[in-house]
Amino acid sequence: MPGIDRISQLPESLLTHILSYLPTKQSVKTSALSTRWKNLWLSVPVLDLDCGIFPFGEDQVLLNFIDRLLEFNPDTRLLKVKVKCAWMEIDGLKDRIRTLIHRGPRHLDVESCTKYIDSDTEVYPYLEFVPLNLYTSKTLVTLKLTFSGLEDPGFVCMPCLKSMTLVEVHFRDDVTLEKLVSGCPVLEELTLVRDMHSSFVGDVDRFMSVKSGSLKRFHVPLWHGTYCSSSVKCTLEIDAPGLEHMTLGENQFDSIIVVQKLISLFMVDLDISFAVDFGELFLYGISSVGHMIISEKTVKALELYSKVVGLIPKFNNLSLLEAVFPGNSLQFLPAFLECCPNLKHLILEVVYSREMEDAFELTNVPGCFLSTLECVELKRIHDWEEEEMKVATYFLENAAVLKKLTLSLTNYPRYVPDEEILYKVNEVKKCSPTCQIHPDWELC
Structure with a gap:
């Protein structure tokens, strides 16, 4: 019948479950719907609160x-807590966070306040440290801390924590991160973003150790920008023999050391430079990988390493390689592929430069061309000039077991007619009539 409020007739447990998907601000607004909804938001097992919605300077209201909320149902467990108070110094909030943790949440996401007050005589940093009872939570499954401070925990025991994200967290000393990670026996995923320009006094954040027997995924995402640089030098040490996926997407560390060979490593995504002095420890540590993605920045670092040190370690398990080669490093391609004796699939993007036309003359033939390389995809072919087609010809003339070559265009305007491209493709195909060439006219 029209006019019947069927939603309000649902069980309270179902209504509070629905409200748990809303930010707390929106959940509170439902109290104005009717008497039935007046206090429902107080029973929602989720707190998702942005402190910025409260009037500035009225901390007591918050x-x-x-x-x-905490006093309404003191015995009710909060399953998820998300509190954002960036750039707001709130005296007493830490005590509330401590109580919220005591309520046994499975998921905790706290964005704390970090401020730097500059004057002519001093730099005064303000940082909110997390409550110490966090380190012994027996219920947390996921943890995300942003702009927070972590004191020396002394003892860490979080037996259920599987995923941890630390964004620009300030550690009291260099062993805090190691203690934190080591105290999570089932931790499987760690995301780490350094505070690149810390103004805090003290010789900290110079050495960071990720030591875990359970860790499977480790990410250092692109956060600050492609050309970030740190005012504080830092060494990252990785000791995680069970690691399966690793992403290093930014130069947040000036040196990276892999303590022992990551024999379980399946995929690594690198967009970093690395110190030549520590290159061997790093490259040998990841040499068991099966799928590798390397950026233009990493290719240049590998090329420099090969010139200064010599041979790059063999990647005997590598079957899939995705790489971006700058035009002036293209001559390094055969030498690098020589280190991948069992490569089956190559996805290659060449950053074209008209000043480096001689770079497209490739002659050396790596061993994988004669035995394993079956699929090659050349990405972002711009205008299909003759020099660029030499790269495709190089693979067709020398890759003895090649079965498929894909030529992918970019999203730039193409000024060469389809007929001319088809003509060039047919000319290239004459080099290897048995290979299937797939020109991709769509965007990739």
Whole structure:
């Protein structure tokens, strides 16, 4: 019948479950719908609170709000807590966070306040440290801390924590991260973003150790920008023999050391430079990988390493390689592929430069061309000039077991007619009539 409020007739447990998908601000607004909804938001097992919605300078209003929520059902467990208070220094909030942790959440996401007050005589940093009871939570499954401070925990035991994300977290000393990770026996995923320009006094964040027997995925994502640089030098040490996926997407560390060979490593995605002095420890540590993605920046670092040190370690298990080669490093391609004796699939992007036309003359033939390389995809072919087609010809003339070559265009305007491209493709195909050539006219 029209006019019947069927939603309000649902069980309270179902209504609070629905409200748990809303930010707390929106959940509170439902209290104005009817008497039935007046206090429902107080029973929602999720707190998703942006402190910025409260009037500036009226911290007590915020604290009273959290207190009311905590006192309404003191025995009810909060399954998820998300609190954002960036750039707001709130005296007393740490005590509320401590109480929220005590309520046994499975998921905790806290964005704390970090401020730097500059003057003519001093730099005064303000940082909110997380409550110490965090380190012994027996319920947390996922943890995300942003702009927070971590004191020396002394003892860490989080037996259920599987995923941890630390974004620009300030550590009291260099062993805090190692203690934190080591105290999570089932931790499987770690995301780490350094504070690249810390103004805190003290010789900290110079050495970071990720030591875990359970860790499977480790990510250092692109966060600050492609050309980031740090005012604080830092060495990253990785001791995680069970690691399966690793992403190093930024130069947040000036040196990276892999303590022992990562024999379980399946995929690594690198967009970094690395110190030549520590290159052997790093490259040998990841040499068991099966799928590798390397950026233009990493290719240049590998090329420099090969010139200064010599041979790059063999990647005997590598079957899939995705690489971006700058035109002036293309001559390094055969030498690098020589280190991949069992490569089956290559996805190659060449950053074309008209000033480096001689770079497209490739002659050396790596061993994988004669035995394993079956599929090659050349990405971002711009205007299909003769020099660029030499790269395709190089693979067709020399890869003895090649079965498929894919030529992928870019999203730039193409000024060469399809007929001319088809003519060039047919000319290239004469080099290897048995190979299937797939020109991709769509965007890739």
